[in-house]
Amino acid sequence: MVQGFHAIAGLLRDPQQAGVLYIEAENRRAEGLAGSAPPGVRVVRSDRQQIRRIAGDSRARGAVFCPGGTVRESEEEAAGVVGRSESSAGANQIGPTDNSGLSIRSVERGDAERRGADRQKREHRASTAPGKQRGQKKEPERARLQELVQPGLKREGRAFVLCLDGITDARNLGAIFRCADQLGACGIVLPERRSAKPGDEGVIEASSGTAASVPSLIVPNLARALRELKDLGFWVYGAEADAPRAWGEAIPERTVLVFGSEGEGLRANTREQCDGLLSLPSHGVADSLNVAVAVGILCYEVRRQWDAG
Numbered sequence: 209m210v211q212g213f214h215a216i217a218g219l220l221r222d223p224q225q226a227g228v229l230y231i232e233a234e235n236r237r238a239e240g241l242a243g244s245a246p247p248g249v250r251v252v253r254s255d256r257q258q259i260r261r262i263a264g265d266s267r268a269r270g271a272v273f274c275p276g277g278t279v280r281e282s283e284e285e286a287a288g289v290v291g292r293s294e295s296s297a298g299a300n301q302i303g304p305t306d307n308s309g310l311s312i313r314s315v316e317r318g319d320a321e322r323r324g325a326d327r328q329k330r331e332h333r334a335s336t337a338p339g340k341q342r343g344q345k346k347e348p349e350r351a352r353l354q355e356l357v358q359p360g361l362k363r364e365g366r367a368f369v370l371c372l373d374g375i376t377d378a379r380n381l382g383a384i385f386r387c388a389d390q391l392g393a394c395g396i397v398l399p400e401r402r403s404a405k406p407g408d409e410g411v412i413e414a415s416s417g418t419a420a421s422v423p424s425l426i427v428p429n430l431a432r433a434l435r436e437l438k439d440l441g442f443w444v445y446g447a448e449a450d451a452p453r454a455w456g457e458a459i460p461e462r463t464v465l466v467f468g469s470e471g472e473g474l475r476a477n478t479r480e481q482c483d484g485l486l487s488l489p490s491h492g493v494a495d496s497l498n499v500a501v502a503v504g505i506l507c508y509e510v511r512r513q514w515d516a517g
């Protein structure tokens with residue numbers, strides 16, 4: 209059983225690979241995996257709850273790959289109906305689907321449609337729930353992130369975003385805004401807490417005014433924002449001094465670069481959302497580079513690769 213987009217993508221590069229790829233419906237990154245699957249891999253679309261049951265992990269999302277497994281699809285699955293019954297009422301046990309010993313249940317079409325309608329109602333209630341400020345409605349976080357990345361995707365067909373986990377120094381944040389401006393980042397995502405803000409006087413001064421021109425988004429939960437970006441098709445890479453991955457490897461056309469504070473680095477819940485960790489070569493006495501310098505180097509590497517074609 210394999211989880212994680214990066215790990216699964218590596219396995220699917222083998223044209224002889226066989227097995228079952230379970231993907232979360234309407235997840236762009238998962239659909240991308242499905243499109244690259246070799247002939248021996250069966251693709252089964254499901255919902256997030258089923259993905260988590262298959263993986264045996266309450267945090268799993270997007271895709272799970274079972275190498276060498278097989279699956280019997282019901283008529284509903286073949287027609288693209290998402291969702292399976294968790295109860296035995298109205299469902300038929302059809303046996304193990306792969307070497308994990310998991311069993312899949314088929315579900316009546318009416319039950320699947322009812323569950324889909326219930327989900328739409330919940331999403332509608334969430335999107336129209338009152339926000340913190342009187343007279344305003346809470347805008348879905350995914351819609352705000354889509355708005356942040358859309359200009360870059362329209363302009364170049366690709367985009368990269370900076371996510372900053374606990375950058376409290378105003379001069380560093382200002383310098384990061386300046387790097388984002390010069391090297392074409394779509395925008396910067398910041399947490400509500402433990403962070404300097406674009407409107408801070410020191411940030412505006414250090415950024416030479418670019419803090420007002422580079423799009424930024426302040427979110428209540430950075431880890432959740434990273435999950436939403438992954439659902440939008442982005443690959444998330446965290447910068448850490450002792451990471452095994454070389455900084456010069458190929459960078460996807462939808463990329464998020466995550467940087468932590470100089471003192472603490474990435475927080476654990478932020479690191480868990482990263483598809484991989486990147487490092488910069490170091491030959492000096494100091495533990496690491498200044499965070500704004502590291503941002504500039506990695507942003508330059510993104511731009512260098514993309515401009516080179």
